Amino acid sequence: MEQDFAAAVPHGTEDGIWQLCLDRLALEVPPQQFGTWLKPLQAQYASSDGCLRLLAPNRIALDYIRGRYLERIGALLRELSGQQSLRIELGVARRATxxxxxxxxxxxxxxxxxxxxxxxxxxxxxxxxxxxxxxxxxxxxxxxxxxxxxxxxxxxxxxxxxxxxxxxxxxxxxxxxxxxxxxxxxxxxxxxxxxxxxxxxxxxxxxxxxxxxxxxxxxxxxxxxxxxxxxxxxxxxxxxxxxxxxxxxxxxxxxxxxxxxxxxxxxxxxxxxxxxxxxxxxxxxxxxxxxxxxxxxxxxxxxxxxxxxxxxxxxxxxxxxxxxxxxxxxxxxxxxxxxxxxxxxxxxxxxxxxxxxxxEPPELEMRVAILINKAKAEGIALSEDVAFFIAKNVRSNVRELEGALRKVLAYARFNGKDISIPVAREALRDLLSIQNRQISIENIQKTVADFYKIKVADMYSKKRPASIARPRQIAMYLAKELTQKSLPEIGEMFGGRDHTTVLHAVRKIGQERQQQIELNQQLHVLEQTLKR
The missing domain is CATH 3.40.50.300 (P-loop containing nucleotide triphosphate hydrolases)
Incomplete structure (x- = not known):
């Protein structure tokens, strides 16, 4: 027995209480840890001794949960069940042989x-x-x-x-x-x-x-x-x-x-x-x-x-x-x-x-398909408009995409609401606030200069060797993609260059990104760094 509370959970309610507990934990725990350690737990009510047993798939998971999450799980179960005390056991599901x-x-x-x-x-x-x-x-x-x-x-x-x-x-x-x-x-x-x-x-x-x-x-x-x-x-x-x-x-x-x-x-x-x-x-x-x-x-x-x-x-x-x-x-x-x-x-x-x-990072349609299929695996029919809303705001990778979906599903379930764009927007408000944070051209220049090991001053200098001109064009491309600045404004930040120079850089890098896997990977890394 890992935790001992005086009162017992009424028979037939353990599924609902445990699901509510999981919903709360999904909002608190990073998606990777939640999916690995908490989601596989099974709740089982034992009428013979009046306690709720949480079954881990193996000893490793049991030890990890006991050391990292058991205290929080106990607090949530007490709160959600309305009991001041609750009896809970942590065990291992018997393996079939x-x-x-x-x-x-x-x-x-x-x-x-x-x-x-x-x-x-x-x-x-x-x-x-x-x-x-x-x-x-x-x-x-x-x-x-x-x-x-x-x-x-x-x-x-x-x-x-x-x-x-x-x-x-x-x-x-x-x-x-x-x-x-x-x-x-x-x-x-x-x-x-x-x-x-x-x-x-x-x-x-x-x-x-x-x-x-x-x-x-x-x-x-x-x-x-x-x-x-x-x-x-x-x-x-x-x-x-x-x-x-x-x-x-x-x-x-x-x-x-x-x-x-x-x-x-x-x-x-x-x-x-x-x-x-x-x-x-x-x-x-x-x-x-x-x-x-x-x-x-x-x-x-x-x-x-x-x-x-x-x-x-x-x-x-x-x-x-x-x-x-x-x-x-x-x-x-x-x-x-x-x-x-x-x-x-x-x-x-x-x-x-x-x-x-x-x-490579999944394109929009692929992200939408992933979301719909992941929701279907959870027994939920996710509408395309909600899937498109999430997919447009989570562009980096599949893991973060699933984490965003889990937050939306948990938020809707916990608050008793149907899944809609307003509900998704509210569930992902922290993520959206980060996404909407302004990215400055100065930060883009510094990030790109650090990545390609050149000086920030080279971004707006008149030097034109390939080792400098190429990163400068990449910085111009990112400035156009990630900020609301106009071409003349971007050109001014790059040493007073003409807007046609910026347009040439944007078109050139954008076209090469579609053709060169290595460049696309580098741009992906730079975009993720700037959005942190």
Missing amino acids: GAGGVAQRAARVAAVAASTTTSAQGLAAQFGTQLRAREQAQGHLNLTRQPVAPLHAAAQATYDDANGYGMQAGLDLPAPPADAQDEATAAGPASAPPSRLNPQLTFETLIEGSANRMARAAALHVAHAPGQLYNPLFIYGGVGLGKTHLMHAVGNQTLADKPDAKVLYIHAEQFVTDVVKSYQRKTFDALKQRYHSLDILLIDDVQFIAGKERTQEEFFNAFEALLSKKSHIVMTSDTYPKGLTDIHERLVSRFDAGLTVAI
């Missing part, structure tokens, strides 16, 4: 896949493959409550069960706490490592658009034919655009086609941790045995190995071993291979030897 466990996991995957109506588009022509169309019937996720497990039985839950509380479809799955990862690796290579895949993150639950079409096509090809073309596959893009979703989709599809395949998803920081442990325990042979025997290695945020010499050496060894046995490697990063710093050239050249594809 054997064939039943496999069937239960398959049912979870099928349930989530049915929650959207997306079709698997054909592979792009450059990949030379045409896939059959896939249509999924509409439905909603329906999680069956599990019986309460005794608290002492919680130790049976290991980190591989973490996929039960992963993020919603379309989001990057966050790396678990270090202690959680330690628990997963403590057993060593004597037993087959868990795949650490989130079964909710599949190709069917990923909304496709022009921003991710090529990356999705490449990932789908790898999933159906691992070890052949596009090895390694290097996916890069900004935060929250779906890179991790694609990696999990590759792993889940591979296991669906070949259940005995050895697949492992890890964050690069976990690989660093494994190398450090091997150093401490002198168990590098075990490290090699674990990683070199895989059929598919999915490693997230590979830029985190920068500057770590021994980690890069071990990763290079694993890289070579896997490629030699025709195992597949899929990596993600926040930048393209040649943009990585403090990583050995021999590694960078191998990253670039396969296929490198980018995921």
